[in-house]
Amino acid sequence: MEDLPNLTLSDDEPSSSAKSARQAKLHQTESLFQEQKSSWKPVCQTKQAARRLDYRIDGPAPESKESALEIKAAAEERYYARGYETALGLTERGLKAAEGLLHVSERRELEEVRGRCVRRLAK
Numbered sequence: 549m550e551d552l553p554n555l556t557l558s559d560d561e562p563s564s565s566a567k568s569a570r571q572a573k574l575h576q577t578e579s580l581f582q583e584q585k586s587s588w589k590p591v592c593q594t595k596q597a598a599r600r601l602d603y604r605i606d607g608p609a610p611e612s613k614e615s616a617l618e619i620k621a622a623a624e625e626r627y628y629a630r631g632y633e634t635a636l637g638l639t640e641r642g643l644k645a646a647e648g649l650l651h652v653s654e655r656r657e658l659e660e661v662r663g664r665c666v667r668r669l670a671k
Contacts, residue, residue, distance in 0.1 A: 616642055616649045623661050636665040 623638035639662040
């Protein structure tokens with residue numbers, strides 16, 4: 549023990565010190581968390597994106613990631629509602645600025661929706 553002067557012995561249990569460290573880190577008790585969790589309600593976004601957007605194919609390209617994701621959601625919504633022409637226009641509009649705004653996987657999803665719309669319209 550004399551070889552290690554910087555170490556101090558502690559009588560605390562590791563589990564109690566871990567709990568206090570966790571509470572200090574989170575600044576919230578478990579009971580407060582459960583109370584907050586029970587007060588939250590799920591948000592259902594059925595057909596919300598389509599109502600907020602205009603469906604002009606020649607509309608401006610999205611300027612923010614939020615608006616690009618909203619266009620993506622509206623395009624997917626229109627596709628599943630069998631509005632293939634509108635969905636195709638929205639995917640084209642979303643892909644205009646997707647290069648810099650959207651993640652690769654989100655861009656790929658938009659391209660897949662565009663491909664499905666083209667196939668459906670070709671039938």
